[in-house]
Amino acid sequence: xxxxxxxxxxxxxxxxxxxxxxxxxxxxxxxxxxxxxxxxxxxxxxxxxxxxxxxxxxxxxxxxxxxxxxxxxxxxxxxxxxxxxxxxxxxxxxxxxxxxxxxxxxxxxxxxxxxxxxxxxxxxxxxxxxxxxxxxxxxxxxxxxxxxxxxxxxxxxxxxxxxxxxxxxxxxxxxxxxxxxxxxxxxxxxxxxxxxxxxxxxxxxxxxxxxxxxxxxxxxxxxxxxxxxxxxxxxxxxxxxxxxxxxxxxxxxxxxxxxxxxxxxxxxxxxxxxxxxxxxxxxxxxxxxxxxx
Amino acid sequence: xxxxxxxxxxxxxxxxxxxxxxxxxxxxxxxxxxxxxxxxxxxxxxxxxxxxxxxxxxxxxxxxxxxxxxxxxxxxxxxxxxxxxxxxxxxxxxxxxxxxxxxxxxxxxxxxxxxxxxxxxxxxxxxxxxxxxxxxxxxxxxxxxxxxxxxxxxxxxxxxxxxxxxxxxxxxxxxxxxxxxxxxxxxxxxxxxxxxxxxxxxxxxxxxxxxxxxxxxxxxxxxxxxxxxxxxxxxxxxxxxxxxxxxxxxxxxxxxxxxxxxxxxxxxxxxxxxxxxxxxxxxxxxxxxxxxxxxxxxxxxxxxxxxxxxxxxxxxxxxxxxxxxxxxxxxxxxxxxxxx
Amino acid sequence: xxxxxxxxxxxxxxxxxxxxxxxxxxxxxxxxxxxxxxxxxxxxxxxxxxxxxxxxxxxxxxxxxxxxxxxxxxxxxxxxxxxxxxxxxxxxxxxxxxxxxxxxxxxxxxxxxxxxxxxxxxxxxxxxxxxxxxxxxxxxxxxxxxxxxxxxxxxxxxxxxxxxxxxxxxxxxxxxxxxxxxxxxxxxxxxxxxxxxxxxxxxxxxxxxxxxxxxxxxxxxxxxxxxxxxxxxxxxxxxxxxxxxxxxxxxxxxxxxxxxxxxxxxxxxxxxxxxxxxxxxxxxxxxxxxxxxxxxxxxxxxxxxxxxxxxxxxxxxxxxxxxxx
Numbered sequence: 001x002x003x004x005x006x007x008x009x010x011x012x013x014x015x016x017x018x019x020x021x022x023x024x025x026x027x028x029x030x031x032x033x034x035x036x037x038x039x040x041x042x043x044x045x046x047x048x049x050x051x052x053x054x055x056x057x058x059x060x061x062x063x064x065x066x067x068x069x070x071x072x073x074x075x076x077x078x079x080x081x082x083x084x085x086x087x088x089x090x091x092x093x094x095x096x097x098x099x100x101x102x103x104x105x106x107x108x109x110x111x112x113x114x115x116x117x118x119x120x121x122x123x124x125x126x127x128x129x130x131x132x133x134x135x136x137x138x139x140x141x142x143x144x145x146x147x148x149x150x151x152x153x154x155x156x157x158x159x160x161x162x163x164x165x166x167x168x169x170x171x172x173x174x175x176x177x178x179x180x181x182x183x184x185x186x187x188x189x190x191x192x193x194x195x196x197x198x199x200x201x202x203x204x205x206x207x208x209x210x211x212x213x214x215x216x217x218x219x220x221x222x223x224x225x226x227x228x229x230x231x232x233x234x235x236x237x238x239x240x241x242x243x244x245x246x247x248x249x250x251x252x253x254x255x256x257x258x259x260x261x262x263x264x265x266x267x268x269x270x271x272x273x274x275x276x277x278x279x280x281x282x283x284x285x286x287x288x289x290x291x292x293x
Numbered sequence: 294x295x296x297x298x299x300x301x302x303x304x305x306x307x308x309x310x311x312x313x314x315x316x317x318x319x320x321x322x323x324x325x326x327x328x329x330x331x332x333x334x335x336x337x338x339x340x341x342x343x344x345x346x347x348x349x350x351x352x353x354x355x356x357x358x359x360x361x362x363x364x365x366x367x368x369x370x371x372x373x374x375x376x377x378x379x380x381x382x383x384x385x386x387x388x389x390x391x392x393x394x395x396x397x398x399x400x401x402x403x404x405x406x407x408x409x410x411x412x413x414x415x416x417x418x419x420x421x422x423x424x425x426x427x428x429x430x431x432x433x434x435x436x437x438x439x440x441x442x443x444x445x446x447x448x449x450x451x452x453x454x455x456x457x458x459x460x461x462x463x464x465x466x467x468x469x470x471x472x473x474x475x476x477x478x479x480x481x482x483x484x485x486x487x488x489x490x491x492x493x494x495x496x497x498x499x500x501x502x503x504x505x506x507x508x509x510x511x512x513x514x515x516x517x518x519x520x521x522x523x524x525x526x527x528x529x530x531x532x533x534x535x536x537x538x539x540x541x542x543x544x545x546x547x548x549x550x551x552x553x554x555x556x557x558x559x560x561x562x563x564x565x566x567x568x569x570x571x572x573x574x575x576x577x578x579x580x581x582x583x584x585x586x587x588x589x590x591x592x593x594x595x596x597x598x599x600x601x602x603x604x605x606x607x608x609x610x611x612x613x614x615x616x617x618x619x620x621x622x623x624x625x626x627x628x629x630x631x632x633x
Numbered sequence: 634x635x636x637x638x639x640x641x642x643x644x645x646x647x648x649x650x651x652x653x654x655x656x657x658x659x660x661x662x663x664x665x666x667x668x669x670x671x672x673x674x675x676x677x678x679x680x681x682x683x684x685x686x687x688x689x690x691x692x693x694x695x696x697x698x699x700x701x702x703x704x705x706x707x708x709x710x711x712x713x714x715x716x717x718x719x720x721x722x723x724x725x726x727x728x729x730x731x732x733x734x735x736x737x738x739x740x741x742x743x744x745x746x747x748x749x750x751x752x753x754x755x756x757x758x759x760x761x762x763x764x765x766x767x768x769x770x771x772x773x774x775x776x777x778x779x780x781x782x783x784x785x786x787x788x789x790x791x792x793x794x795x796x797x798x799x800x801x802x803x804x805x806x807x808x809x810x811x812x813x814x815x816x817x818x819x820x821x822x823x824x825x826x827x828x829x830x831x832x833x834x835x836x837x838x839x840x841x842x843x844x845x846x847x848x849x850x851x852x853x854x855x856x857x858x859x860x861x862x863x864x865x866x867x868x869x870x871x872x873x874x875x876x877x878x879x880x881x882x883x884x885x886x887x888x889x890x891x892x893x894x895x896x897x898x899x900x901x902x903x904x905x906x907x908x909x910x911x912x913x914x915x916x917x918x919x920x921x922x923x924x925x926x927x928x929x930x931x932x933x934x935x936x937x938x939x940x941x942x943x944x945x946x947x948x949x950x951x952x953x954x955x956x957x958x
Binding site (some may be wrong): 017064065066067069128140142143225226228229232237238239249251253254255256258 | 320325327329332334335337338347349352361366373439492493494495496507512514517518519605610611
Binding site (some may be wrong): 356359475483487489490 | 685806809886887904918
C-alpha cells in the first residue's frame with residue numbers, strides 16, 4: 001500500500017501483479033463453484049435417471065409386498081410421521097420462539113436460545129437412540145408412529161423455535177409500541193399483530209422443518225422401524241412404513257425389484273424435499289415483495 | 294385465531310389417539326433376522342390373501358428379535374443364531390428352523406469366473422486371517438492347478454454390520470480352523486483382523502465389485518442376482534462342490550437334527566457328501582405356553598402353511614425350503630413341546 | 634379484534650382483568666414450550682448417559698483410548714471410531730472451507746446480480762437433499778471414480794512424500810476416509826457457504842466503497858475488508874458445518890469402509906462413531922455391546938455440543954460487533 005517511493009515502472013508492475021492475483025482469486029472461487037455444482041448435479045442426475053426408470057403407476061396404488069410391489073404404504077407413513085411431528089413441533093416451536101424473542105432479555109430465554117441452537121446441530125442418530133431408550137423400551141411403546149413423531153418433533157421443534165424467533169425479531173419495534181399504546185394485551189399483540197406480520201417467515205421455517213423430517217432416516221430406524229401394511233390407526237405398538245427406510249434397507253436386498261423401489265423412493269423424497277424448499281423460498285420472496293412495495 | 298384452531302386440532306388428535314389405543318390389536322407380529330425378511334414378508338402377503346390374517350414381520354436384526362420375544366412383545370422372534378437350552382428353558386421358549394440359505398465366497402480376480410476358483414475351509418480361514426496374502430500363494434495354487442492366479446495382494450471384504458451371514462460364516466471358519474476359533478471366535482460381528490467392511494450384502498458386493506483382487510462372502514441369492522464370481526468349496530467329506538439349492542438342501546437334510554435338542558444346531562460343515570459347507574438357517578422362536586392362544590394358533594397355521602405350500606415363494610427368492618424330513622421333525626416338535 | 638371506541642367503565646375493567654389473565658396464561662404456555670426444549674436436551678443427554686453406564690463402568694477411561702473392538706469377547710474401545718470421526722470431519726472441513734468461501738464470494742461479489750438469487754436458492758435447495766442419497770451416490774458413483782482415477786495418483790504422488798506420505802499410502806479401494814471426507818465436504822458446503830454469504834452481506838457498503846475509492850482491487854477488498862470484518866462469524870459458520878459433519882451417519886456408513894482396525898492412511902477404511910452405531914445397534918446381542926453403542930452416542934453428543942457451543946460464542950461476538958457499529 002505504501003507506494004510512496006516507487007518508480008512508475010515498479011508501480012505498473014505491482015498494479016499488474018495485484019490485478020493478476022485478484023483475477024486468480026476470482027478464477028479459483030469460480031472454479032470452486034463449478035466443482036460443487038458438478039458434484040451436486042451429478043447426484044441429482046443419478047437419482048433422477050435411476051428413479052425415473054423405476055417409476056410406475058403401481059408405486060402409488062399398492063403397498064409393498066415383501067420387497068416388491070408399490071410404495072403407497074411408505075408414502076402414507078412418511079406423510080403421517082411428518083404430519084405428527086409437525087403437529088407436536090409447530091406449537092412448541094412457535095410458542096417457544098415467541099418466548100425467546102419477546103422475553104429475550106431474560107437470562108433463561110438466552111439459555112433456551114443457546115440450547116435450541118445446540119439441539120439443531122445434535123446428530124439425528126443420537127435422537128434415534130433417545131427415542132429407542134425412552135419410548136420404545138422404557139415406556140414400552142415398541143416401534144411405533146408415536147415414538148417416531150416425538151423423536152422427530154424433538155429434532156425440528158428447536159429449528160422452528162429459532163426461525164420463529166428470528167422472524168419476530170425482524171418485525172419493527174414501532175409496531176409493538178403502537179400495539180401497546182392502543183392498549184392491546186401482550187397475547188393479542190403477539191398473536192394477532194406480530195405473528196401475522198412475519199407469518200411468511202415463520203411458515204418458511206415450518207416448511208424447511210417439514211423437509212428435514214421427510215428426509216430423515218437415522219432417528220426413525222430405531223423408533224418406527226418398518227411395516228408392510230397401511231397404518232391401522234394405532235399410535236403405539238404398531239410400526240408404519242416410510243420412504244427413507246426403503247432406501248436404507250431395500251438397497252441391501254439382492255433383487256432388482258427391491259433396488260427399483262429404493263431408487264423410486266429416493267426420487268420421490270428428493271422431489272418432495274426440493275418442492276418444499278422451493279415453496280419456502282417462494283413464501284420468503286413474497287414477503288420481500290410485500291416489504292418493498 | 295390460529296392458536297385456537299391449532300389447539301382444537303391437537304385436542305382432536307389426542308382424543309383420536311385414545312380411541313386408537315383402546316381398539317383391539319389384530320394380526321400377528323414377528324421381529325428379528327433381516328436374512329428371512331424377503332421370504333417371510335412374501336409368505337405373509339400370500340397367507341393374507343388366502344386366510345385374511347395379517348402377519349407383520351419387522352426386520353430389526355436377530356438381537357432385536359430375541360430381545361422382543363423375551364419381552365413378550367411379539368408373537369414370534371426370528372434369529373440367525375439358535376438360543377441355548379438354558380435361555381429357552383428360562384423364558385419357556387421353543388425354536389425351530391424356518392428356511393435355508395447358502396453363503397458363498399465371492400471373488401473379483403481377473404480371468405476367474407463364477408464357480409472356477411476352488412477353496413477349502415482352512416485356506417479360506419487363512420485368507421480372512423491375513424495369513425495368505427497373495428493370490429498365487431502355494432496353498433491356493435495347490436487347490437487350483439489349472440488356474441492362472443495373479444501375484445497380487447488379496448483384499449478381504451467382510452460385513453461391517455452385525456449379521457447372521459457373518460455369524461454362520463465365522464462359525465464355519467471356527468469349525469475348520471482351530472486358530473480362527475482361538476483368536477477370533479464366531480458371532481454376528483467379530484474382530485476381523487484384516488479387510489474392509491461393507492454395510493450389508495449390498496455393501497460387500499459393491500466393494501468386491503469395485504476392488505480388484507478382493508474376496509468377500511454374501512448370501513447365494515446375492516451372488517446370483519449380481520452375477521458375481523462365487524467359488525467352489527471343499528466340504529466336510531473332501532469333495533469340491535458348486536453352490537446350489539440342492540447342495541444347501543443336502544446340508545439341511547444331513548445335519549444331525551435328531552440329536553439336537555430344540556434344533557440347537559448350526560449346520561455349517563454338515564457331514565453329507567453333497568452338502569454345501571456354509572449353509573445357514575434362521576430359527577423362529579415362540580412361547581411354549583402362549584400369552585395369547587388365538588394369536589399363537591394363527592402363527593402356527595402360518596408356519597405350517599409356509600412349510601407345506603410356501604416352497605414356490607421361497608425358491609423364487611433363492612431360499613431353499615426345508616426338506617420334508619425336517620418339516621416332519623418340526624411338526625412333531627410342535628405337538629410335543631407347544632400348548633396351543 | 635375490535636376495540637370499542639369509547640368503552641364503558643365496568644366493561645373496561647372486565648377487559649383489563651381478562652387481558653391480564655390471558656397474558657398470564659399466554660406467558661405460562663410460552664414458558665412451558667421453552668422448558669420442553671430444555672427437557673429435550675436434558676432427556677437426550679441423560680438417557681444416552683444412562684443407557685451407556687454399563688460401558689462406562691466396565692471400561693472407564695480406557696474406553697476412550699483403546700482401539701480394541703471385539704464383540705465376541707466383549708472388549709470395546711472407542712479410539713478408532715473417535716479417530717475416524719475426527720479425521721473425516723477435519724478432511725471435510727479442509728476441503729469445504731475454501732470452496733464454500735469461494736462460492737460465497739462468487740455469489741456476493743462476482744456473479745452478475747441477476748444470477749445471484751437463483752444460484753443462492755439452488756445451493757440452499759441442495760442443503761435439503763436427504764443425506765442417505767449422498768451416501769448412495771458416494772458408493773455407486775464417486776467410489777468407483779476415485780478408485781480408478783484419484784486413489785492411484787494420491788498413492789503414487791502424495792504417498793511418496795516424506796513424512797506426510799504415510800497419510801496417503803494405500804490400495805486404490807475407492808472407499809475409506811478420503812472418500813468419506815469428500816462426501817461430507819460436498820454435504821456441508823451448501824451450509825457453510827450460505828452462512829458465509831449471509832454474513833458477507835452484513836459488511837457495511839461504506840467500508841467496501843471506501844476501500845475501492847482508495848484503489849483496491851476486488852480481491853483486496855475481500856481479503857482486507859470483508860474477511861476481517863466477518864472473521865468470527867465465518868468461523869462460527871465453519872463450526873456449524875463441522876457439527877454436521879461429525880454426526881453425519883447415513884452417507885458416511887456407505888463409503889467409510891467400516892473397519893475397526895486403526896490405520897493412519899486416509900486411503901484406508903476406518904469407522905466413525907455414527908457409522909458404528911448404525912452398523913451394529915440392531916444386531917448387538919449382549920447388553921454390554923448395546924450399552925457401548927449408546928455410550929458412543931453420548932460421546933458424539935458431547936463432542937457436537939462442545940463444537941456447537943464454540944460456534945455460538947464466535948457468532949455472538951460478531952453480533953456484538955455489529956451492535957456496536
